[in-house]
Amino acid sequence: MELLSYLSWGPHGWGDELVRGLGVTLSLALTTLPLGLLLGLLIALASVSGRPVLQRLAQLYTATLRGIPELLTLFVVYNGAAMLLNQLARHVNPDAGFVELSPFVAGVVALGLVFSAFAAEVLRGAWLALDKGQREAARALGFTPWLGFWLVEFPPLLRLALPGLGNLWLNLLKDTALVSVIALNDLMRMASVAVGVTKQPFLFYLAVSLLYWLLCVLSEAAIGRLEQHLSRGLRRPAL
Template sequence: MLELLSYGDTGWGDEILRGLAITIQLAIVTLPVGLCLGFMAAFASMSRYRALRALGFGYTTLMRGLPEILTLFVVYNGVGLLWNMLLKWWNPDAPGSDFSPFWAGVVALGMVFGAFACEVLRGAFNSLDHGQAEAGRAIGMTRAKIFRRIQLPQLWRFALPGLGNLWINMLKDTALVSIIALNDLMRMTSVAVGVTKQPFTFYLLACLLYWAMCILSELVLARMEKHANRGVRRA
C-alpha cells in the first residue's frame, strides 16, 4: 500500500496531491464568483423594480431546480459552442478552441453556489433592524456608507453559518468536475484505480482527503463565526 502512495514512477502520491491542489484551487476561485452572484441576485430579488425581482427569483428558482451535473454539462458544452460561434463570426478562419474544464467548473459551481447564497443573504438582510438604516440616513449617511458600515457587518454575522454550509457542499461538489476531464482529486483517484485495480485503497484515501478538507473548513468557519459574533451578548 505504501508503495502505491509513494512518489515517482511506481507510486501515485504525486498525482493524488496534484489533484488535491486543483480541487482546492477550484473551490477557492469559485467562492468569490458565487458570492458575487449571490449578492447580485439577492439585491435583484429585493429590488423595488418588478423586472429585477423577476430576474432574481427566476435565477434562483432555475439554478436550485437543476442538478449540478446537468448545469456543468450545459456550461461546458454550451459556453464552448457559443465561444466558437463568436470566433467564427468574428474571424471565419479562426481555429476552434475548447472551453477550459477548470473555468467551466468555476462558472457552473459558482452559478449554483450563487443561487443558494442568494436565499441565505436575502434571509440575513430581512433579519436586520431597518431602523438602524433609517438612523443612518437621518444623520446624512449615503446608502453605500450605510450598507458598508451598518448593514454589511451584521449581514455577514447572520449569513455566515449558512454560507459556511454552502462552502462545504461546494467543496464536495468539485468532484463532479472530474467528468469533464479536469485532473482534480476525484479524477486522479479514478485513474489510479483503473491502473492499479485497487479501488478500496484509493477511494478510501479520497474519502479521507475530502473529510480532512471539510474538518479544516469547519474549524476555520468556527473561528470566523466567533470573530463575527464578538461583542454580541447571548441571551
C-alpha cells in the same frame, strides 16, 4: 504495507498525483467562492430591491439554477459555452480554428452559478432578519444608501448569513468532484486514473474520502473562528 505503497511518492506510487489533484480541487473551490458570493449578493440585492422587474428576474434565476442538477449545469456550461465561442470566432474570422473551453474555467463558471443561486437565498433571508433600526440609524447619520449598506448593514448581514454560507462552502468543496467528468485533473479524477491502473478502488477512494473529510473539518474550524470574530461585542443571554 505493500498495499499502502500505492500511496507513496515517486514513479511507483500515486501520492504525488493525488496531492496535485488536491491542489486543483482547492484552486477550483477558492476561485469559485468569491465569484459565487459576489453574484449571489447582487441577486439578493435585486430580490429585496422593491422593484418588481428585478425581483422577478432574481426569482427566475434562483429557481432555475437551484432546480437543475449541478452536473447538468456543468455540461451545459462546458458544451454550450464552447459552441458559443466557436460560433463567435467563425463570425469574426471564418477561417478560425476550433476554440476549446478550459475545463477549469467551465468548472468555475458552472459551480459559481449554482453557488450564487443558493447564496442569494441565504443572503436574502439574512437581509430580512436584519434590525431595521440599523438602516434608519445609517440614514440619520447622513450615509448614502450604498455607504450605509457596506458600513452599517453588511457586517451584521454577514454574521447572520455565515452559517448558511458555511454549509454552501462545504457543499462546494464536495461538488468540485463533478468536474472530473470533463477531464479536469482534480482529486477525484486522479483517484479514478489510479484505480484504473492499479485495480485498487477501495484504497484510493477511501484515501480521497479522508482527504475531502479533512478539508471539511478544517473548513468547519475556520468558519467557527470567523463566527466568533463576527459575533464579538454581542451580549450573550444569561443562563
